[in-house]
Amino acid sequence: MESNAPSRLTAIALTFMAVIWISPFSWLILNAFNPLSTGQLEIPRAVGLDNFAQAVSGNAGRQFINSMMIAAGTATLSVIVGISAAYPLSRLKIPGRNAFLWTLVLLRMLPAAGVLVPLYFTAQRMGLLNQLGVIIALTVLNLPFTLLLLKNFFDTVPIELEEAAYVEGASLFQIVTKIVLPMSRAGIAVVWFFSFTGAWNEFLLPLIFARVQDAFPMSVGLYAAFGQQGAINYGFLTAFSIIYAAPAVGVYFLLRRNMNTGFAGVGVKG
Amino acid sequence: MSDVSLKAVRKSYGVLEVVHGVDLDIKAGEFVVFVGPSGCGKSTLLRMIAGLEPISGGEIAIGGRVVNDVPSPQRGIAMVFQSYALYPHMSVFDNMAFGLKLAKTPKAEVEARVREAARILQIEPYLDRMPKALSGGQRQRVAIGRAIVRNPKVFLFDEPLSNLDAALRAQTRVEIAKLHAALDATMIYVTHDQVEAMTLADRIVVLNAGRIEQVGSPLELYRNPVNTFVAGFIASQRMNFLEVKASANGLELPGGRVLALNHAGIAAVKTLGVRPEHLLLADAGNADLSGVLAVVEQFGEYALAYAELPGGETVTLKLDGAPALEVGQDVHMKLPGEGLHLFDADGRALR
Ligand SMILES: Nc1ncnc2c1ncn2[C@@H]1O[C@H](COP(=O)(O)OP(=O)(O)O)[C@@H](O)[C@H]1O
Ligand SMILES: [Mg+2]
Numbered sequence: 001m002e003s004n005a006p007s008r009l010t011a012i013a014l015t016f017m018a019v020i021w022i023s024p025f026s027w028l029i030l031n032a033f034n035p036l037s038t039g040q041l042e043i044p045r046a047v048g049l050d051n052f053a054q055a056v057s058g059n060a061g062r063q064f065i066n067s068m069m070i071a072a073g074t075a076t077l078s079v080i081v082g083i084s085a086a087y088p089l090s091r092l093k094i095p096g097r098n099a100f101l102w103t104l105v106l107l108r109m110l111p112a113a114g115v116l117v118p119l120y121f122t123a124q125r126m127g128l129l130n131q132l133g134v135i136i137a138l139t140v141l142n143l144p145f146t147l148l149l150l151k152n153f154f155d156t157v158p159i160e161l162e163e164a165a166y167v168e169g170a171s172l173f174q175i176v177t178k179i180v181l182p183m184s185r186a187g188i189a190v191v192w193f194f195s196f197t198g199a200w201n202e203f204l205l206p207l208i209f210a211r212v213q214d215a216f217p218m219s220v221g222l223y224a225a226f227g228q229q230g231a232i233n234y235g236f237l238t239a240f241s242i243i244y245a246a247p248a249v250g251v252y253f254l255l256r257r258n259m260n261t262g263f264a265g266v267g268v269k270g
Numbered sequence: 271m272s273d274v275s276l277k278a279v280r281k282s283y284g285v286l287e288v289v290h291g292v293d294l295d296i297k298a299g300e301f302v303v304f305v306g307p308s309g310c311g312k313s314t315l316l317r318m319i320a321g322l323e324p325i326s327g328g329e330i331a332i333g334g335r336v337v338n339d340v341p342s343p344q345r346g347i348a349m350v351f352q353s354y355a356l357y358p359h360m361s362v363f364d365n366m367a368f369g370l371k372l373a374k375t376p377k378a379e380v381e382a383r384v385r386e387a388a389r390i391l392q393i394e395p396y397l398d399r400m401p402k403a404l405s406g407g408q409r410q411r412v413a414i415g416r417a418i419v420r421n422p423k424v425f426l427f428d429e430p431l432s433n434l435d436a437a438l439r440a441q442t443r444v445e446i447a448k449l450h451a452a453l454d455a456t457m458i459y460v461t462h463d464q465v466e467a468m469t470l471a472d473r474i475v476v477l478n479a480g481r482i483e484q485v486g487s488p489l490e491l492y493r494n495p496v497n498t499f500v501a502g503f504i505a506s507q508r509m510n511f512l513e514v515k516a517s518a519n520g521l522e523l524p525g526g527r528v529l530a531l532n533h534a535g536i537a538a539v540k541t542l543g544v545r546p547e548h549l550l551l552a553d554a555g556n557a558d559l560s561g562v563l564a565v566v567e568q569f570g571e572y573a574l575a576y577a578e579l580p581g582g583e584t585v586t587l588k589l590d591g592a593p594a595l596e597v598g599q600d601v602h603m604k605l606p607g608e609g610l611h612l613f614d615a616d617g618r619a620l621r
Contacts, residue, residue: 160355161355164357165368167321167348168343169372170372182359183357183359
């Protein structure tokens with residue numbers, strides 16, 4: 001209050017921080033929209049979407065679609081398998097169910113590389129060295145967390161609500177789809193989002209399972225793109241990075257709204 | 271409207287039996303209240319009638335049909351839960367329409383029945399709201415409305431008022447009584463609150479530790495409790511129980527005075543019961559009991575005086591108006607000619 005000095009100092013410090021934070025992003029954006037990009041932090045002389053056009057066509061475009069399929073497929077399969085297993089785990093008095101869940105989670109703490117070899121040979125035997133194989137493998141690896149999260153959400157749905165629906169004539173399937181799932185939609189959204197971004201960023205599994213250019217997702221494609229055309233094509237790479245990052249950001253904003261509303265158990269007590 | 275009959279109904283959880291053979295006939299259109307202390311098995315009994323708990327033994331019939339193996343939705347019952355169990359992600363309308371929609375009722379009829387129930391319960395303005403935007407009393411009505419729209423033969427209530435504050439509870443109690451008169455349906459109502467039991471019931475079923483202690487109209491239970499448990503439980507002020515010694519010419523009261531009494535079974539009397547509202551103030555000369563006033567609670571319309579007898583027992587008196595009493599003063603009491611309850615060593619009433 002007495003003096004402006006501290007706030008001026010703060011402002012300078014904040015500006016400094018902002019520059020540090022923002023400069024990589026501005027570099028990324030300036031280069032991505034500059035068709036004549038050289039990799040320098042400079043004001044582009046021409047602005048255009050040529051880099052983006054390049055990054056969504058041909059190989060890069062196919063990689064985007066591959067990534068989408070792997071990420072959305074893994075997220076959706078994780079949610080479906082997770083729900084089918086977590087609901088009974090939440091409702092049935094299975095002895096040792098918590099110990100079982102935590103054991104699964106602890107096992108998952110092992111580095112993924114540790115299970116890669118058996119996973120690879122299993123997939124090879126089953127003829128699943130393809131995208132479906134990646135989706136199934138990632139779902140299996142996700143399952144402990146998916147189960148734990150969804151079970152905890154289902155636990156918060158009061159059993160009396162299910163009983164009320166049952167008395168009113170709802171079948172088990174109707175109870176789950178009309179009561180339990182809508183009330184757990186925040187939890188389902190979280191699981192879907194984490195599985196999606198996890199699978200989107202996954203590098204090792206698709207690299208080993210796919211092994212052909214056509215099946216690479218963007219994570220692998222980005223790695224392969226370095227030095228592919230002799231010199232590094234900064235414009236293409238920056239545009240590619242932005243597209244690579246976009247879905248995760250988009251999904252986050254889409255689901256954030258969902259997460260703020262409707263946590264289970266709200267507004268039952270008088 | 272259906273009658274409900276229970277024959278030797280039992281319930282066990284593993285080796286633990288919590289309901290020990292209950293026999294009860296509920297007539298069509300009757301309002302029956304199960305009352306008893308917490309944990310006595312009221313909810314369990316109700317849930318067995320609802321079909322939410324399997325029956326371990328005996329037989330339950332609704333409308334003449336044995337329903338032991340009939341799933342809940344086909345029993346013709348509707349249940350109102352203590353927590354209301356409203357679906358928080360559905361509007362009030364959808365909450366009330368849920369069962370009808372499941373039964374594939376035509377849309378126009380769903381609309382009509384929900385509106386009619388909402389009109390009866392005066393919740394029409396809230397039909398589009400979500401449950402979390404309602405007060406406790408309003409949620410309670412929605413829960414009852416959800417039961418009404420299904421037009422059940424038997425309504426089951428499990429402590430429906432226990433989450434409401436005192437004023438709202440009294441008001442809703444009156445409305446449930448009106449509703450029973452208007453709907454002409456069989457209602458089974460569970461509560462641990464004897465005031466709700468007294469005011470609502472056609473017949474009260476007093477339960478204790480998984481057994482029926484007594485079944486009767488509120489006044490029957492008030493006037494002729496069959497044992498000390500019922501005598502102590504039914505009434506707003508607990509009955510006074512005095513240890514007495516039977517002698518040839520009467521009962522020797524605490525303090526040594528003898529109450530002259532003519533009764534065939536007088537030799538067996540161990541406990542004398544008298545309700546606080548029946549005890550009278552008296553002079554030292556003609557008193558049956560004397561003690562020191564320990565506490566007095568003034569309610570304006572009446573007062574409760576707690577007198578401590580020389581032997582250490584506390585006796586409660588309910589006195590009309592606002593008597594001028596001071597803590598520490600001597601109180602002399604006279605037993606009434608009528609309204610005395612005699613119990614034997616096992617607590618059974620002697621008539
Ligand atoms: N699922 C259960 N498993 C074991 N015991 C139970 C279960 N449900 C209720 N009980 C026991 O049964 C008895 C009656 O319970 P309840 O009917 O809920 O009593 P209340 O009269 O308070 O409604 C209690 O002693 C309670 O502990
Ligand atoms: Mg109960």
